[in-house]
Amino acid sequence: MTKPIRPTQTTAFYAQAVLSFAVSVASMVIALAYLPAAAWVRAFLALGLLYVVTSTVTLCKVVRDRQELVEVSSRVDQARLDKLLAEHDPFKVDAA
16 A cells, blocks of 8 residues: 655745734734734734734634545545455355
């Protein structure tokens, strides 16, 4: 049985994703700090930003977990099929 080729992430892609996230959050925090509005408006928008960030992280985790679950169940089904095919003898005659 050959192992299927799995796509991998490069270090540059990972670094770009982390840097992009950091820049976007930092720019929003700076924008909220210098927003010409009352303190309670800036606090409300900051709370909204925090909620969006945490819900995005949760969504990413759920999607990743679902993908891993599908991959694991696919591997288990493939292992069962491989075992069944390995044990099958097409030339075996049942004694009746």
